[in-house]
Amino acid sequence: MVDVTAPGSVKLLCCVCGEPVPALQQREAATAEFPLCRSFDCNRFVEQRRSLPANLFRAQLEFLRTQFRELKSIQQDRERRISARVAEEERQNQQLLDTVLEHRPALAEGDVQLMVIPAGRTHVAPVPPQRIDNYRTHLQEMLAAAEECISTSAIAEDRNLHYEKDFERNSDRFQRTPELQAVSNQLCAMCRGACCSSGGDHAYLSPLILRRMLDANPELGGDDIVARYLSCVAAETIEGSCINQTATGCSLPRDMRSDTCNAYFCDPILNYHRDSEDAGAVRTVFAVQRENTFAGTIDPDTANDVLATALVTARRLERLPENID
Numbered sequence: 635m636v637d638v639t640a641p642g643s644v645k646l647l648c649c650v651c652g653e654p655v656p657a658l659q660q661r662e663a664a665t666a667e668f669p670l671c672r673s674f675d676c677n678r679f680v681e682q683r684r685s686l687p688a689n690l691f692r693a694q695l696e697f698l699r700t701q702f703r704e705l706k707s708i709q710q711d712r713e714r715r716i717s718a719r720v721a722e723e724e725r726q727n728q729q730l731l732d733t734v735l736e737h738r739p740a741l742a743e744g745d746v747q748l749m750v751i752p753a754g755r756t757h758v759a760p761v762p763p764q765r766i767d768n769y770r771t772h773l774q775e776m777l778a779a780a781e782e783c784i785s786t787s788a789i790a791e792d793r794n795l796h797y798e799k800d801f802e803r804n805s806d807r808f809q810r811t812p813e814l815q816a817v818s819n820q821l822c823a824m825c826r827g828a829c830c831s832s833g834g835d836h837a838y839l840s841p842l843i844l845r846r847m848l849d850a851n852p853e854l855g856g857d858d859i860v861a862r863y864l865s866c867v868a869a870e871t872i873e874g875s876c877i878n879q880t881a882t883g884c885s886l887p888r889d890m891r892s893d894t895c896n897a898y899f900c901d902p903i904l905n906y907h908r909d910s911e912d913a914g915a916v917r918t919v920f921a922v923q924r925e926n927t928f929a930g931t932i933d934p935d936t937a938n939d940v941l942a943t944a945l946v947t948a949r950r951l952e953r954l955p956e957n958i959d
């Protein structure tokens with residue numbers, strides 16, 4: 635089998651799966667009866683021909699080729715549908731922005747940054763006692779590890795250590811440009827903490843954070859610290875999200891949250907921070923909210939409609955009606 639798709643090049647393809655033969659083996663494969671790719675399965679299959687009657691081997695080879703061709707065609711079709719959906723969503727987002735700009739002559743396109751933001755869960759329900767027990771157990775385990783360390787500087791391995799640099803970078807940016815923080819806060823409020831879903835019953839709290847709490851509150855014992863965290867859990871929380879996530883946001887005061895929580899921003903917001911710094915200006919955000927911010931990573935049959943749109947500045951979040959006309 636040969637591939638002549640690239641002009642001027644003739645590439646040998648694997649006789650089983652149809653993938654290209656590795657470049658270094660092309661010359662050798664040119665005279666081989668069964669050119670092969672690197673796959674262990676393709677090589678093993680061709681190896682079996684020594685123990686099979688020739689016509690049976692040929693029939694099995696043909697069957698496998700057909701299967702691979704069908705599979706490839708399904709994959710290509712899926713990739714085409716994903717690309718088409720990515721392009722369609724981009725077109726819809728741009729069209730929504732164009733409509734807003736038409737109705738707001740005071741806004742120039744260059745003054746507005748289009749951003750697709752995710753959507754957090756919304757269903758509120760009483761916290762099941764099992765979740766409180768899980769959280770208590772987690773806090774007690776983290777506390778026991780924190781009490782083993784004399785100080786935070788003695789902690790060399792901790793999940794929250796990885797966020798120290800991000801935290802400093804964000805703090806520097808927000809100090810230089812406080813509007814950037816204000817816009818980010820508005821966007822996170824609109825999103826309702828999609829990134830908090832993975833906070834589960836641990837809220838990213840680790841020995842480092844508990845050690846810091848013990849050092850900052852010398853009058854409190856370990857049990858008091860655990861009790862303080864438990865007392866912050868609201869009676870009703872967002873189902874399927876972090877135990878501290880409520881309809882009005884995180885119920886944990888900022889100084890009790892993990893560094894992960896205090897430092898993390900999703901890619902759309904981080905890109906906005908970078909773009910604003912490069913441009914030396916904090917632009918108004920036209921936020922388009924969808925369940926998933928990038929359709930390229932989801933199944934092409936999963937719905938990803940526009941859930942809401944808003945114009946966001948440091949001072950205000952203006953939700954836009956569904957039909958702006």
Ligand code: SF4
Nearest residue numbers: 822825827829899900
């Ligand atoms: S960082 Fe991103 S995902 Fe997290 S709350 Fe803010 S907008 Fe939502």
Ligand code: SF4
Nearest residue numbers: 830833876879884895
């Ligand atoms: S503690 Fe708060 S900020 Fe952190 S994951 Fe939970 S809800 Fe989100």
Ligand SMILES: [Zn+2]
Nearest residue numbers: 648651671676
């Ligand atoms: Zn192969």
